[in-house]
Amino acid sequence: MDKKMETGFQYIAVSSEIADTKIINKLLNNYSEILSTAGGCKTDDAQIDSRLPLFYFVLTGGTENFVMYIVERRKKQKGNEPVYIIAHSSNNSLPASLEILARIKQIGGKGKIFYLENPIDENGIRKIKESVKFISVKRELENSRIGLIGEASDWLVASSPKSDVIKKSWGPEIIEIDLAEVTKQLGSAAMQSAGITNFKEGAAQIFEPEESEIAENESVYFAIKNIADKYQLNSLSIRCFDLVVDQKTTGCFAISQLNDEGIIAGCEGDLVSTVGMLLGYKLIDELIWMANPSKISLQNSTLTLAHCTVPRKMISNYNLRSHFESGLGVGIEGKLPEGRVTLFRLGGKNMEKLWTAEGELIGNSTNSNLCRTQAEIKIDDRNKLEELLANPLGNHLLMIYGNHSKLLEEYKSFIENN
Known part of the structure; x- marks a missing residue:
């Protein structure tokens, strides 16, 4: 794939x-x-x-x-x-x-x-x-297939570009797939998943989720993995909240595991973030965390990111929690190592814009009012936070370890002129 x-x-x-x-x-x-x-x-x-x-x-x-x-x-x-x-x-x-x-x-x-x-x-x-x-990255992106499983979530009013806009601006082809292809597989995938993953065994602690909810999360993973194989996808994004509402389960483990396997996966049908994740993975050869910018302190130049899923290869350990908004299924409360990070986001009407910021991941938190995996980042340039508030590109940000703003900006300039 x-x-x-x-x-x-x-x-x-x-x-x-x-x-x-x-x-x-x-x-x-x-x-x-x-x-x-x-x-x-x-x-x-x-x-x-x-x-x-x-x-x-x-x-x-x-x-x-x-x-x-x-x-x-x-x-x-x-x-x-x-x-x-x-x-x-x-x-x-x-x-x-x-x-x-x-x-x-x-x-x-x-x-x-x-x-x-x-x-x-x-x-x-x-x-x-x-x-x-x-040139190699550009060719890889042009040959990539991103599956959109279900539509973009209803709240993504600035993050739902047309397929031709994505193809023209960054290269990947978008493959639209009905979410029913996931749900109708869940029963058989549950049988397939039994005892295969180490999701439960790898957790430091298990809080809310029951055994059956963990098994259902593994079932979702196998169902999505089968679809990725069927459509020869390099990457995908799924309208995961419909799984919460209709199936009373979550895709948090599936997203985490697929990313660990190199099938770059985003949440909520957010194609803008998924394209950014795929770009970062191809260009820098590191995994990306997609998260909500949940808290900002201009005085301290800090930003808190939070989400209920994270690639397990990016974290040192994790607990199994429920999904934050619904209290259902399984969410991952991971501990991200401290160190230098780059935040970035694509956006704009024609996906022509790029926002980046560099900083230091200084700690993890467990705020009960935020999604389960939480990281506090000290941003080098406070003006970047001012810019984020004044001219946002959307509701998700992407985090990658290391200092990569210059590289991302140089790549964007390159493809615009080549």
């Missing part, structure tokens, strides 16, 4: 027909090692691998028409793909590269020049590596 894309890149080295062969070979020898460290593999026009992004390494001037010839020919096969050019500091490589990219943009295309000042230009090669990673 979640297949990793090919990484690295291929490059065609182009030079003028009148260029000295010895000079060309010397340039190739000088730069081939550093390009290889970035994942580069030299190819030629006849052996291009469609699974890898293509770069044009402009060795000399006088190459403009040849590059444009390849670009136009590939356009018939691959569409209007971005044109990535590697330039260096001699043999008129840079002016030729500028001319090529100028023409690409004149005809409505996109592209970028990566400039290597010399064969040991670590900053230049870092930018190539970063862009190759971004």
